[in-house]
Amino acid sequence: MIIASRKEVAQLAGVSEATVSRVLNGVGPIREETRQRVMEAAERLGYTPNALAQSFARRRSGNLGVVMPYLPKARIFSAYYFSEILSGIGSKALEGKYDLLMLFREPGGTMDYLNLFRTQKVDACIILGAKDEEGERAAIRQLSEGRHPYCLINQHFEGESFHVMDADHVEGSYEAVKHLIEQGFRRIAFLNGPPEYSNSRDRMSGYCRALEEAGIELDESLLFEGNFSRKSGFAAAEKVAARLKGIDAVFAANDRMAIGLQQGLRSMGVPEEEMPAFVGYDDSDAAELGAPPLTSVRVPFYELGCLAAEHVLGMLEQTPSSAVSRIPLHRKLPTRLVIRASSLKRK
């Protein structure tokens, strides 16, 4: 059976194709009797407008693009982080009758975001896991200059005015470290993420501020770096273990690294009573599963996704002349420290 198109419907209903279009789109005045006839004909033929042709004619794809970061080994969705954000975006896309188009960065070079719009692949897009590199900046700048509806999540760029939906990682980290200090720990190691991510740098700020406020001098030898994977946390265990006697507590930039580090230390034979206190970040599912349960900083990822999606879809409805989309959005949602056993002072 061949798929019926507008033509057949028009024929069967005894009207012109334009009338069919109008009935189906609810455009213009239509006599009730005509509407009935058309609807019936469409029904009989099982007609559904071709979405591709509609998109082409309307010059709108109906897609909301989501740019995913490239992570080695491709298990990109594995992180709690992305899962939550995507769920948020997805729920709003559904509401707005948009489809979600997932776009994967290629391992090598920078992605040409502007091209997504020029080729009409998407009507709007949300960028996850952007890095602070010149190529990236340039690519995003093009979107801004072209007034395209886009939004970054959880990454901001110093000196640029981009649309960003962020969380307050300076404050979150500050609270985390302050908590450790209040617990009586003073030699607090920091397992941070790569500095190309603004949230890594933000965490560093918060970490430093808390130390400073407590009159603790920054000890560079207590700074470690991972890539947010559990494996990298595990790997960091070796370096941490080497100076374990000088470490009271560890603040990690996400839960996975914190847990990896814990596991690493244990696998190296560090006894439980010598384990430092721990605070993770993200408050992922894993945090409350840990032994001991992991104190962590809750980040409203789901909400970040919702708000970013609402923002870009909102821009889409504005007239080009409207000024709203020209004012770049920069919202910072608050984080919240969730205290569990891992960070409490043992007596």
Place this chain on the structure above:
Amino acid sequence: MIIASRKEVAQLAGVSEATVSRVLNGVGPIREETRQRVMEAAERLGYTPNALAQSFARRRSGNLGVVMPYLPKARIFSAYYFSEILSGIGSKALEGKYDLLMLFREPGGTMDYLNLFRTQKVDACIILGAKDEEGERAAIRQLSEGRHPYCLINQHFEGESFHVMDADHVEGSYEAVKHLIEQGFRRIAFLNGPPEYSNSRDRMSGYCRALEEAGIELDESLLFEGNFSRKSGFAAAEKVAARLKGIDAVFAANDRMAIGLQQGLRSMGVPEEEMPAFVGYDDSDAAELGAPPLTSVRVPFYELGCLAAEHVLGMLEQTPSSAVSRIPLHRKLPTRLVIRASSLKRK
């Protein structure tokens, strides 16, 4: 600045539009000099073919659809399960130059899968979380009859011959329960998922077989049901606790429920030494984070995603006359029991 189209490129290069098309698509014989001129013109104008128009003209969207299940509260991506599968699909889609289109089931009725193809929204699609209900069956049957490239993951339908990429949950469950029996446990409770999912029924089969083989009679009062969420595991704790004296071990249909149940029991004040042994399912990240680490059945979700994607993309390349796509695929990948502390007999 307006976006250049093929026409401008042709004009600038002094050739016809058709030639521009040919050069860009590498079709037909082209004089090298002409190719240069066209490429240069395209470069100068920053020309990129309009993907929407291309799709329309080619009558192929370039999209690989992924149907996501509707889960209440919308945190659909949260499960390890989907993360892994999506990563697998995503990696193959990327290889095949396809984009991933995420499609969300609406809460209520059945989704009209056939419509995805009729409207040309997708060229192929992969269906996750299908339930064994008549509407669902009918919808999938339409795809089969229309010889559309589709594939179900982790769900099969008795009596139908659909394209399915599955894992062997009968065997996986059998191994899990056998292991518990070998550890000396005999009164083994089973916290299963909803029976609308074939994998739930498969697990039940494996569970029964293992018991039978060991000469243990099935005790219906040891069967519990959750919905795969941690919360449902937590909720089941109440019922389980009521007859805790008669339970040596628990086999749960996924790790989240296992962990939820453990947490529930603890929160009800069940002392550690009275906790039953545990075996989970999926071998998610959470399994090795638990206290004690959770024995679990590893399911190759990532591979399921890869294979399903390869399958549908493969069907796409076949000529309609080719017979391969008519033979419904039904592959079952093996699972593997990963033994950790939670299931070991305490002396």
Place this chain on the structure above:
DNA sequence: CAATTTTATGTACGCGCGTACATTTTCTCA
């Protein structure tokens, strides 16, 4: 009831590209 407005429908075209077919140019070989 004719002149006008309002409502309903039809006609015609463009969206940007792929591609079958027609035409022109270049090459080959006698």
Place this chain on the structure above:
DNA sequence: TGAGAAAATGTACGCGCGTACATAAAATTG
């Protein structure tokens, strides 16, 4: 060098729909 084959390019149209504009039908008014 000229005829025929091969290579290169151009011409023309369709894909299915939205929609501006033209037209016809119905309603309104004086």
